[in-house]
Amino acid sequence: MDGKTFLTALEKNNSKLIQQIYTENFFTVKTFIVQNKGNHEDAEDIFQKALLQIAARLKRENFEIKQSFGGFLYTVCKNLWRRELNKRKNRVTNNEVVEQVSDEQESALSYIELKKQELFIEKLGMLSENCKSILSLFFAKLSYAEMLERTEYNSETVIRQRVFKCKKKLTDLVRGDHRYLKLKV
Template sequence: MNSFLNDHHIEKLIEGDETIIRLLYDKLFPRIASYIRKNKGNDEDAKEIFQEALFQLIVRAKANGIQIKSSFENYVFTVCVNLWLKELNLRKKEVRDDVVFELMRNDNQIVKYIIEQEQMDLFEEKFQLLSDNCRALLKDFFNKIPYNIIVKKFSYSNENVAFQRVFKCKKRLADLIKADAKYKDLI
């Protein structure tokens, strides 16, 4: 994760650690508040949007974990922008054109990130459909646990059996993903 925030910090955020929350406010809130003020909002709106974004992050992380492949800062900013645009739509306000153009310049990165998040969501959804054994095996595989340890942990007779089982689980996961209608939109 290309960010000042790591997995340990996300765990602390989930736990409600005030130090992490203050760090997030110090590092991220000024940019978000500036954006919202430029788009017919005020500091109170910015606080509400920022809190809602953090709440969504915590809920998502608790529900099925979260993997952020771009920077955490851009992730939170994008969530806040989307929440604010929804709020503006509800209020029937318009976003200033120059800010929209500024965002359009960053669109490639944001769109790429959103697609990556949607791909990860699809992966997580289908991963949960695998058997408990397959999920545990693939987690070890994705965490680069050596096959000799996997053999012992799962009581396989040898590394070849472990390799074949990993292959079958990966194929099952790939088949589940490819069978989903969303898959074609995300490739």
């Protein structure tokens, strides 16, 4: 099913389709969280929090997902989990000092991250096919040697230069957008 169907399911609280969202997406999210210092309960909490944040965002504004719903949900979960790991890392063990982050603040941070992701994806789409291809290999954390095998370039040096130029072009596009300064936190 498409992203619009799942967004409508969240908005209307359609339990059958929400169950399908769990069935199709939870395992991937759980795998990521377990591989990154979490457990099954952490994965359930993050998955639920992500669905609630998407539903809350739908109530605030009408938006559409330009990628797959599963990919969008995975990214939201990944961002939430990274933030949770940072909170755990920064938590003070002194029992007298307790740092609390409100749900509103957590929701606001997630909203900003989603907007940043949307801006990034939009600007990435404006690049040439060559830049999109090179950057997708770069973002997949392939080594320059592996990138050389998958492209028609002559040397790793040429690939490094191409990655640098494409990243610069993407950065310029993002920073040149009026929304960038509003999202910079």
